[in-house]
């Protein structure tokens with residue numbers, strides 16, 4: 001009984017944000033898309049590259065796929081030679097192997113110079129030789145942490161991915177040629193990882209608005225010139241989000257709160273029924289492939 005009271009008192013003395021982190025997290029949490037993953041990578045690079053992994057502590061291996069039991073044994077003692085990103089996968093280069101991390105729907109990877117007590121949903125700690133701890137937190141556990149041989153390019157998760165949106169290979173000719181036999185809506189094509197990676201729902205909506213293309217337009221009915229414009233707007237939209245993410249980099253280190261995921265001022269995403277920022281026509285919403293699709297009926301043809 002005494003213990004119970006003491007616990008309650010201790011909780012009552014804590015600030016609200018710490019007492020109820022889950023409720024707050026759920027309200028504010030946005031699924032990490034390519035810009036958030038890239039922001040995480042840029043935040044971690046200066047802390048981890050060149051450091052040696054001391055231990056990996058797996059508290060709960062039940063992610064989207066089980067965390068391999070030998071992950072710690074394979075990784076311990078290895079130097080992190082680089083930290084790359086492919087699509088939404090973070091790839092820690094460890095000499096003859098790669099540690100792959102995916103943040104799933106609700107995952108985050110934060111660095112702590114001194115690890116605080118574990119919270120609920122903290123599943124994995126990667127401890128470096130300088131004492132820095134990378135902590136993987138994921139309430140819904142749709143993320144992944146896997147060991148891939150060598151660079152992992154042959155692994156089933158990576159082998160069939162399309163080009164990165166910032167690759168030179170993703171240009172007007174490529175998009176035109178690869179959509180000539182696709183009668184499906186351009187928005188669905190854009191979100192297909194085999195065509196181009198990392199264009200999630202939000203960024204597909206936004207770049208189609210910026211390119212003036214109606215999301216339901218069959219991909220093979222769009223001219224090469226308009227697809228060229230779309231390529232540019234996909235890149236610009238993602239670059240804007242990554243630039244915005246840069247202002248939140250400090251949130252990835254020694255911060256007790258949720259990751260500093262950020263929001264652009266969207267043109268159409270989540271704005272149905274409100275006036276278009278360009279022409280004042282009401283933004284419309286329909287579902288395509290199960291995902292909310294917003295567009296301006298006047299600006300997008």
Ligand SMILES: [Zn+2]
Pocket residue numbers: 276277278279280281296297298299300
């Ligand atoms: Zn408009």
